[in-house]
Every structure is written in C-alpha cells, then in structure tokens.
C-alpha cells in the first residue's frame with residue numbers, strides 16, 4: 001500500500017516540529033515554515049531523521065498556498081491524506097488596547113489561513129474518500145483568557161468550524177477533530193515571564209507545563225485507524241487544568 005502523506009503547518013519549531021518528528025516514523029511528512037530559513041530547518045530535520053518528506057513555505061501570502069498545493073501534487077501525484085492545522089500566533093494585549101492590526105493579524109493566521117488550507121486540501125480527500133484532519137486549538141478557546149481576546153476568538157471559532165465540517169464530511173470517511181493543548185513548553189510559552197508561568201502552574205493540577213510530545217501522541221492516535229469512529233471531538237491535553 002502507498003505510504004500516507006501528512007501535511008503539518010507550522011512545523012519549523014515547537015509543537016508542529018514535534019508532530020512532524022512523530023509522524024515521520026509512519027508517514028511521508030510535509031512540514032511548512034513561513035520563510036526559507038524555516039524551511040531549511042525542516043529539510044535538515046527530515047534528513048537527520050532519515051525520513052520521507054519535504055519542507056515547504058506557507059505564510060499569509062496566498063501564492064504560497066497555491067505553490068504548496070502544486071508542489072505536493074507534482075511530488076507525490078496526490079494530496080495529503082492527513083492535515084494537521086497547527087500554525088498559530090499570539091499577539092496579546094488587553095481588549096481596551098487591542099488595535100485592529102493586532103486583532104486582524106491573529107484572526108488572519110489562526111483562523112482565515114486555517115480555513116484556506118483546509119479548503120485547499122479537503123477536495124482531494126473527498127475524492128479519495130479518506131482523510132484525517134486535526135486542528136490544534138487551545139484550552140483558552142474553551143475558558144477565555146485575559147489579554148487574548150483575538151487569540152481566543154480565533155481558537156473558539158475553529159472549535160465550532162471543526163464540528164460543522166466534521167458533520168459535512170463524515171460520510172466521506174474523513175475524520176475532523178481538535179486537540180486542545182494546555183500550557184506546553186515552546187517558544188510561545190517562553191514569552192511568558194516567571195510571574196505568569198507561576199500563576200499558570202498554580203492552576204495546573206499536575207504542577208508542570210506539558211511537553212510537545214504530549215500533543216504529538218494525541219495526534220498520532222487521531223490520525224490512526226484506532227480513532228476511526230471519533231469525529232467532531234476535542235481531546236484536551238492540559239495536565240488537568242480544564243475538564244469540560
């Protein structure tokens with residue numbers, strides 16, 4: 001049988017990089033970064049792992065998405081079987097100071113780009129009657145978080161979006177699910193100061209930040225056939241911080 005292809009957005013660092021590493025043991029992995037430097041990092045990692053795959057550029061320039069689509073089709077003669085929508089940014093400030101630019105930049109990357117990527121690649125999945133789509137959301141999309149109205153709006157929107165999509169494509173053998181991380185040790189959480197980290201840890205029953213591996217292991221389950229009857233669901237990976 002042909003090896004399946006997994007496309008992971010935002011795979012140059014953090015959670016996405018770890019997902020790429022984990023999935024590379026079983027799948028062809030295409031990872032995206034926003035720049036040539038990021039893509040070189042991904043290609044070097046794929047080389048070091050002796051894995052099958054490639055790094056390619058994806059950012060808010062629509063040409064990059066078109067090129068990504070064409071490049072995957074020309075390399076593999078088919079689209080990805082697995083799509084991990086992981087790329088995301090924060091741009092935090094209290095709502096009263098939230099500029100339209102800060103609002104738009106987070107909505108554009110976290111929500112609009114996710115919509116465009118998913119719409120671009122789901123068509124091939126519908127044709128081939130197979131697909132696994134995973135959205136990396138966030139615990140704060142369920143709870144809210146001061147200083148993150150833009151980020152929380154983008155993540156909550158994806159949770160609703162994924163449920164509607166899951167219903168629309170369920171009969172086409174496409175599973176659509178979310179993984180909602182709590183606080184995971186990456187560049188994103190390195191931006192928090194010690195006081196903010198302490199405040200978070202007092203609320204986490206396990207008293208530690210999560211590791212990117214904790215997210216990748218949940219991804220591995222959701223893209224496997226072991227979860228074939230699960231769709232429209234969110235797996236919470238947060239050390240007990242939030243229990244819906």
Ligand code: NAP
Nearest residue numbers: 010011012014015034038059087088138181183184186188
């Ligand atoms: P990260 O370390 O900051 O990495 C972000 C990734 O997204 C990088 O690969 C980056 O590429 C890419 N990216 C940034 N802007 C982009 C754009 N406009 N278009 C396409 N790709 C873009 O983030 P992370 O902590 O691993 O987070 C990954 C996902 O998990 C995000 O969706 C985040 O919201 C979610 N999450 C993280 C945590 C946490 O505690 N870390 C908690 C909850 C949810 P470059 O390297 O080229 O910039």
